[in-house]
Amino acid sequence: MKSVLVVSQAPEDVGELLNAARPFGEPAILAFQHSAERAEEVAEYGHIVYRLRSDRPEALLAAAKKLYEELRPQLILGPSTKNSRDGLALLAGLYDLPLASEVTQLEDAGDYVVYSRGFMSERVIMKAKVPKPAVMLLKQKAFAPSEKGGKGEIVELGAESSVRLLERRPKEFSGIRIEDAQVVVGVGRGFRSKEDLKLAFELARALGGQVGATRPIATDLKWLPEDVWIGISGKRIAPKLYIAVGVSGAPQHMAGVSDAKVIVAINKDKSAPIFKYADYGIVGDLYKVLPALIARLKK
Numbered sequence: 001m002k003s004v005l006v007v008s009q010a011p012e013d014v015g016e017l018l019n020a021a022r023p024f025g026e027p028a029i030l031a032f033q034h035s036a037e038r039a040e041e042v043a044e045y046g047h048i049v050y051r052l053r054s055d056r057p058e059a060l061l062a063a064a065k066k067l068y069e070e071l072r073p074q075l076i077l078g079p080s081t082k083n084s085r086d087g088l089a090l091l092a093g094l095y096d097l098p099l100a101s102e103v104t105q106l107e108d109a110g111d112y113v114v115y116s117r118g119f120m121s122e123r124v125i126m127k128a129k130v131p132k133p134a135v136m137l138l139k140q141k142a143f144a145p146s147e148k149g150g151k152g153e154i155v156e157l158g159a160e161s162s163v164r165l166l167e168r169r170p171k172e173f174s175g176i177r178i179e180d181a182q183v184v185v186g187v188g189r190g191f192r193s194k195e196d197l198k199l200a201f202e203l204a205r206a207l208g209g210q211v212g213a214t215r216p217i218a219t220d221l222k223w224l225p226e227d228v229w230i231g232i233s234g235k236r237i238a239p240k241l242y243i244a245v246g247v248s249g250a251p252q253h254m255a256g257v258s259d260a261k262v263i264v265a266i267n268k269d270k271s272a273p274i275f276k277y278a279d280y281g282i283v284g285d286l287y288k289v290l291p292a293l294i295a296r297l298k299k
């Protein structure tokens with residue numbers, strides 16, 4: 001029995017993962033997407049290495065499932081990379097295990113794992129306790145790497161998978177790259193309908209810019225494609241001018257425009273948080289301000 005299953009995507013991540021694993025007991029390493037040479041490198045840390053050649057999340061799931069059943073680890077540790085996240089989130093779902101990503105600290109607390117992770121660009125740090133066994137995905141470079149030592153055995157794993165891929169579909173792209181625009185007009189829930197967004201498009205056109213959106217506009221209301229969603233979980237943009245119209249200025253949105261050179265806010269509520277971030281602000285109804293602004297720009 002091994003206490004920790006360390007899932008490594010590259011030899012560069014394994015030192016950090018092993019250091020984080022140390023308080024929890026003896027590790028076994030599942031090295032996925034590794035060439036023979038890379039697996040040899042990982043074996044230099046002195047632990048058993050299960051080598052999986054595939055980089056597919058479904059193959060990682062099958063391998064992690066097999067080792068989870070065999071070794072019954074109390075902790076599954078991996079890097080917060082896309083493929084590791086996809087495969088290990090499936091494992092957590094399959095066995096109903098607690099899962100956390102971007103973890104920056106870990107403690108062994110008997111039957112529990114105590115972990116920390118940041119939110120809102122690390123402005124808030126959350127510390128939580130979850131029962132073992134648990135899946136923890138570490139933030140890169142959050143842990144110091146451990147030293148190599150010894151020579152571990154390498155076991156080859158087949159890339160069989162219990163998941164069948166039915167279809168691969170490329171993500172639809174609207175053709176708009178707001179991250180390249182010098183001027184972006186950001187629209188928020190201050191707009192009453194999708195049709196009213198034509199005011200924002202007219203303003204953007206008059207300034208040679210593009211229209212971006214807050215999350216609710218792109219995801220909940222689906223008035224604009226997700227390609228133009230700005231913020232911590234959307235696009236980060238750095239235009240010369242960002243004009244926020246009917247946008248309240250939530251930190252998750254503003255994290256996406258912190259590199260804008262000049263921010264202008266148009267909001268009817270003078271206490272809206274957006275005014276704290278704005279270089280210039282207009283307190284007023286967008287339905288009056290935008291037509292006046294567009295008319296002036298057209299002149």
Ligand SMILES: Cc1cc2nc3c(=O)[nH]c(=O)nc-3n(C[C@H](O)[C@H](O)[C@H](O)COP(=O)(O)OP(=O)(O)OC[C@H]3O[C@@H](n4cnc5c(N)ncnc54)[C@H](O)[C@@H]3O)c2cc1C
Pocket residue numbers: 187188189190191213214215216217229230231232233234245246247248249250251252253256266267268269272284285286287
């Ligand atoms: C984990 C997490 C991640 C998130 N990630 C993102 C993200 O990446 N991007 C993002 O945008 N949000 C994100 N959010 C959501 C975010 O917290 C806010 O809810 C969202 O940004 C608010 O969008 P809004 O400004 O369009 O709407 P609201 O907050 O509803 O603001 C609308 C504003 O319009 C003003 N207004 C209303 N009518 C008028 C008018 N006629 N004229 C002028 N002004 C008017 C109001 O005064 C108000 O300030 C995230 C939330 C969570 C929990």
